[in-house]
Amino acid sequence: MTAHAEGPRALTRRPGRLAAFGGPPAVPRDAAPARWPVIGEAERRRVTDVLDSGHLVSNTGVETEVDQLERAWAQHCGTAHCVGVSNGTAALELILDALGVGPGSEVIIPALSFIATAMAPLNLGAVPVFADVDPRTFNLSAEDTAARITPRTAAIIPVHLHGQPADMGGLTAIARRHGLPLVEDAAQAHGAAIGDRSTGSLGNAAAFSLQYTKNLPTCGEGGLVTTDDPDLARHVGMARQFGEELVRGAPRTHRSHIRGGNAKLSPVQAAFTLAQLTRFYAYREQRERNVTAFLSRLSALPGLQVPRAVPGTTHAWHILRFRFHPGPAAGAPEADPDRFRASLHRLLRAEGVPMSRYQVMPLPDQPVFAGARHRTGSGHPDTRAVIADSLTLQKRHLDPASGPLLQHYADAFEKVWEHLDTALRMAGQR
Numbered sequence: 001m002t003a004h005a006e007g008p009r010a011l012t013r014r015p016g017r018l019a020a021f022g023g024p025p026a027v028p029r030d031a032a033p034a035r036w037p038v039i040g041e042a043e044r045r046r047v048t049d050v051l052d053s054g055h056l057v058s059n060t061g062v063e064t065e066v067d068q069l070e071r072a073w074a075q076h077c078g079t080a081h082c083v084g085v086s087n088g089t090a091a092l093e094l095i096l097d098a099l100g101v102g103p104g105s106e107v108i109i110p111a112l113s114f115i116a117t118a119m120a121p122l123n124l125g126a127v128p129v130f131a132d133v134d135p136r137t138f139n140l141s142a143e144d145t146a147a148r149i150t151p152r153t154a155a156i157i158p159v160h161l162h163g164q165p166a167d168m169g170g171l172t173a174i175a176r177r178h179g180l181p182l183v184e185d186a187a188q189a190h191g192a193a194i195g196d197r198s199t200g201s202l203g204n205a206a207a208f209s210l211q212y213t214k215n216l217p218t219c220g221e222g223g224l225v226t227t228d229d230p231d232l233a234r235h236v237g238m239a240r241q242f243g244e245e246l247v248r249g250a251p252r253t254h255r256s257h258i259r260g261g262n263a264k265l266s267p268v269q270a271a272f273t274l275a276q277l278t279r280f281y282a283y284r285e286q287r288e289r290n291v292t293a294f295l296s297r298l299s300a301l302p303g304l305q306v307p308r309a310v311p312g313t314t315h316a317w318h319i320l321r322f323r324f325h326p327g328p329a330a331g332a333p334e335a336d337p338d339r340f341r342a343s344l345h346r347l348l349r350a351e352g353v354p355m356s357r358y359q360v361m362p363l364p365d366q367p368v369f370a371g372a373r374h375r376t377g378s379g380h381p382d383t384r385a386v387i388a389d390s391l392t393l394q395k396r397h398l399d400p401a402s403g404p405l406l407q408h409y410a411d412a413f414e415k416v417w418e419h420l421d422t423a424l425r426m427a428g429q430r
């Protein structure tokens with residue numbers, strides 16, 4: 001019996017043969033591919049303008065596109081300061097450095113994130129302490145965070161994973177109680193918000209990535225730090241430039257006041273992002289429409305947990321993560337999550353849906369932390385369950401023209417769901 005065996009459609013239409021077994025794929029081979037980033041005349045012109053200007057770095061005392069982008073993004077976030085840096089990982093490291101995180105410090109981060117969230121404290125000689133995530137939002141659990149605070153805790157990094165703002169209300173209460181700073185990892189959450197407050201303005205400081213796959217991309221690598229704290233902004237500004245203090249319009253003094261490296265953003269990268277920024281809000285609105293239409297079709301499928309914005313928040317829809325629990329819905333017991341996810345992965349990909357995993361293990365299981373588990377913490381059952389039973393859609397839905405492609409993907413999901421018994425059989429469940 002399939003999940004739809006009693007639905008009206010089952011009476012009128014036999015499910016098409018699965019592409020994995022020789023049937024035609026649900027996503028036509030000639031479906032228009034999604035592009036990301038969308039590169040137009042504006043990007044080309046702004047980048048060549050920089051090349052023609054000769055101002056290819058941001059430390060010469062001349063106003064560049066980096067200054068313009070910093071002003072524009074601070075305005076978007078509603079923060080007093082924005083500092084352009086070389087990438088999102090450097091943004092995190094520079095913020096933690098400014099907060100005094102170093103050897104002997106512990107920094108609480110979610111067990112489910114990109115490795116950079118863990119590398120930032122590690123690279124400063126601090127210990128990342130992993131807390132579990134919420135099984136629906138995939139974001140740092142405030143309860144587990146509270147349980148992992150010690151006298152050595154120096155900061156908490158909520159990650160707005162996949163574009164869903166973290167539980168900043170719960171985490172702010174905990175941080176205030178313990179006098180700890182909150183550092184937003186907003187690498188995946190440009191344009192997300194809680195109420196009318198943008199990500200980037202919800203903690204002591206925030207790190208954004210401009211890496212080309214992000215919702216606000218550059219043509220390569222880049223990052224932005226936002227904060228209301230003038231001392232933190234000044235520290236980041238100096239630490240990205242060998243510890244020097246540059247004053248716009250004044251000659252460089254070549255005096256290093258603090259420890260620092262070279263983590264500057266290039267005017268070429270900033271110029272590309274400035275061009276993207278002119279279409280950012282229009283893209284965000286169109287993406288919201290496309291993704292909502294896609295998810296509303298999928299939410300009708302039994303046993304499929306589709307992403308949803310937490311009420312009162314704006315989701316940036318950077319990545320779409322789906323969890324699978326169709327066993328009971330198909331009249332079968334709960335399937336082995338790993339094997340069932342692997343079966344669906346194969347079937348969906350064959351239909352032309354480029355599903356992929358996002359993180360194949362909880363961060364504390366990464367080889368770099370082997371042997372340190374007693375320090376970094378253990379457990380994380382919700383992170384483990386999410387990684388075992390979910391797949392993600394990445395990048396394809398970012399293009400505002402991807403609406404029709406997403407509808408083909410929805411066709412593919414519906415088709416595979418009409419063959420749930422096959423998927424369960426492949427997973428050894430039947």
Ligand SMILES: Cc1ncc(COP(=O)(O)O)c(C=O)c1O
Binds near residue numbers: 087090113209
């Ligand atoms: C959650 C998260 N944090 C940090 C980063 C690091 O950003 P970057 O790649 O710009 O260094 C990323 C990038 O993928 C990310 O997804």
